[in-house]
Amino acid sequence: MSERIIKAFKTAETEKISHLDYFNIAVSVDCVILGYENKQLKVLLIKSDLEEFSGLNSLLGDLVRPDEDLDEASYRILRERTGLNDVYLEQVQTFGRIGRHPSGRVVTTAYFSLLDLHHHQLRLSHNDLHWHPISKVGKLAFDHKDILDSCLHRLRQQVLERPLIFSLLPEKFSLRQLQEVYEAILGTELDRRNFRKKVSLKDWLVDLGEMETDVPHRPGKLYKLNPALKKRLRARLRVS
Amino acid sequence: MSERIIKAFKTAETEKISHLDYFNIAVSVDCVILGYENKQLKVLLIKSDLEEFSGLNSLLGDLVRPDEDLDEASYRILRERTGLNDVYLEQVQTFGRIGRHPSGRVVTTAYFSLLDLHHHQLRLSHNDLHWHPISKVGKLAFDHKDILDSCLHRLRQQVLERPLIFSLLPEKFSLRQLQEVYEAILGTELDRRNFRKKVSLKDWLVDLGEMETDVPHRPGKLYKLNPALKKRLRARLRVS
C-alpha cells in the first residue's frame, strides 16, 4: 500500500529515498481547549510525561489513527479527555518543524475548542489534567506555546464576527457576563453601551424574559443563544 | 525512534495498535500556485498520473521528506516546478480525510503562492504543467478542488488588507493593471476612484515618475511596490 503512495508521488528524487524514510513521520493532533472561569480565560493542560520536558505542561494531543479523519481525531481527544461530544472544534494550523518532537518526526495539526468549564457533563479524565489561566501560561512542552498562541490569535480575530463564544457560557447568561467573556478573550475593556448595541445588531441572542437572581445589585435580563446558531456551533463542520 | 514516539503518546488504546499502523500515514504538501494573465487568475496544474484520476488535473504536491520542515517542502516544490525561489508562500489548511488518496493514507497541507506568470526566471519543469484559468477549473484529482477553493477563499479574505498581490505583477505597473488584478481575484468590479483612494492610503506604492508606453490611449503613471514591503513578501515567514 505505501509503496503505491511513493509511486504516486514520483518526482525525480523520490526514487533514492526508501519506503521506511517516508513512513517515519507520525501525524498527531493537538487541541487547545479553552474555558472560562472567574473572569479568566483558561486552557486545558496536562503534565508532560516526557523526560525531556519534565515539569512542563503540554496541550492535549494524540497520534492520528490510521482509520480516522484528522477532524475525527480531534473530536476523539476532546471526548476522551473531557467526556464531551458535539462541541465546536476548528482546525487552525499545522506545525511540522523537524525538531519539534524530541522522540522523532511528528507533524501536528492544531485545533481549538471553547467549552463551558462548568458544564455538568465535563469530566476530566486524568489527575494531571487541569485548567490553567492563559495569562499565567509560561513555557510549555514541545512547540505548544506557539500552538497556543496561534490558536489564541485566530480566536481573537474571529470572536467578534462569529458566534463562537457561547460555548463558554451556561445556557442562560446576562449581557454583563457575555461582555466579561469578550474582555477576557480580547484582553481589553469594552464600552458597555457600544457592546450591547453591537451584539443586538447580530441577532445572536434571544431574550428569555427572565432575570438574574442572587446578584448583589440590580439583576439583568437573561438571554440564550439563538437556537438556529446553536445547531451550527454543535455541528462538526470544517469552517474555512 | 518511532517506538519512542508511540510511547510518548501513551493513551490507553495506543497499546493495542502496532508500530506499522501508526507509521502508515504519509505527509504531503500541495501548492496552489496562482498567476495572472489576460485579466484572468490562473492556477498551475499538472495532469494526474494516477490511473484512478486519468484525464484529471491535480495541484503540485509531493511527499514531505523526513529531513525537511513542512514549510521547506512547499518551497522545494515551488522551486523544483517553477525554478523560482524566495516567493511568498502561506500555509492554509490541512486535509486529512481517510479516502482522499486512492493509494493509501496521505495527510496533506495546502500552501498558496502568488507569482508573476511572466517572470523571466519562471521555467515550468514538466510538459504537462500548465496554467489553467480559475474560472474554467472543473473536477480535479483527489480533493484538490476543495484545497483550491479553500486557498482562494483565504486569498480573497486577505488580499485587500495585506500586500500579497504584488507578486502577481511585473516590477512596474499602472493603477489600472493593479485594479484589474484585484477584480480578477475578487470576481467583482471595483470603482476606479474609490479603489485609487483606498490604495493611496496604504503606502504600499511608490510613484516611479514614469509613464506607461505602448498603450493605445492616454498612458498612466507607473508605480512599484514599496521596497520595505517587498522584503516582507520575499521573506520565508509563517504568517498567522
Next chain:
DNA sequence: TACAAATATGTACTAGAAACACATTAACCT
C-alpha cells in the same frame, strides 16, 4: 428612606466606505 451599584437606553461626533461628476491627456482619424 437615602444611597450605592449596576442595568438599560439614547445622542453627538468621527472616520471610513460607497456613490457619483468633471476636467485632462494622449492617440487616432479625417
Next chain:
DNA sequence: AGGTTAATGTGTTTCTAGTACATATTTGTA
C-alpha cells in the same frame, strides 16, 4: 491641424458603522 475618442487623474457628497459619552431606572443595603 483639429476634432473625436478613450482612457487617466482628482474631487465632492452621502451614507453607514464605529467611538465617545450622559442620563434615567431598578434593585439591594445601610
